Amino acid sequence: MEKIYASLISGGKDSVYATYLAIKSGINVVYGVNVIPKRDDSYMFHYPNAHLAPVITEAIGLKPVILEVSGEKEREVTELRDFLRDLHVHGIIAGALASKYQKERLERICKELNIELYAPLWGRDPIEHLKDIISAGFKVIIVGVYGLGLEDLLGVEIDENVIERLAYISRRYGIHIAGEGGEFETLVTDGPIFRRRIIIESYNIRKGLSWAYMIINKYKVIEK
Template structure:
């Protein structure tokens, strides 16, 4: 957890875990300075969620927080991330980068190694948070989340565009899928929450297929 008064950036995909980690950190007294999103090189989309840069910019505007967009191609992620982090330090005096990871050790170890070579410390406000309790706390805090991508072998396209509610989480769990999506079975976009200045409005368009077996709902700012 960032220390009270520290300026922190949030590792940002637009999804529920990173957004809630930002909220939890700010509740401890740390100061959210900016969001940091890595895009695919030559494109204006995130890799995992397939979200367009315009949607993430609109989301950042709803939060009243600046967003830094880095980019990286195959094999160049570390260099691209470090460049974006240098911007966060120079422009926003950031000392920590907050992640929404819960219990994936390999992911945590990888980022810890990368950031050891920078002036920024990693922090994981949701680390070892009970998954079911995490969802309950998100709902209680008023975080509103839309499902925007599903793994085809796990969930069908009918889940795309739905708001994650307790009843929908139960439906997902009944299919043998973790309702938090921590195994990558679905990805999300937060459209409202306790730290939003106003809700994010989006327009839904076509569904397309990414290169990793996911159906992705095309969105744009409304």
């Protein structure tokens, strides 16, 4: 019997790219687990535009399974564990790149459930990681900014020039160049594993003194 995997898909660049690498390596990815936190300050999961994660999962061709969590530290980890126990998969795929907090908790979940963790991005050089995503053909939009120097990048598609800009901002302000510290969040609208692409038609912007994010309220899904 072929092993069944579920990918933790937030709709951001890392979770989608990890899913791509898993599929490319021959892993049988069946589900996309879309975790939607009730709080915008979740330690583990993306909040902005979480409602689009199932749309992206379906566009990739996976079956979306939606989990709403409290967004409270540690409690949300337990909620994910209990959900995965009932899903009966052999392993999960995660886009953890440098966050020890995230990876350690996912490892703990997998150990408790006796399932495998596939985290192909872990420890990668962040600049090369961003370049790999773009060169593979993914369309990645920055939909949330939470750090100094990033304000002008809201709504911008990541390309080579943007990567250079992020490298400069990283050197100047000390942010993680790939946003692993929560400095910015992304949304993937197209890529080589997408059967359909997503077009953003309208959005609102919510902002504070040092942060801003897009709230996408209208989009369409187009066959490729």
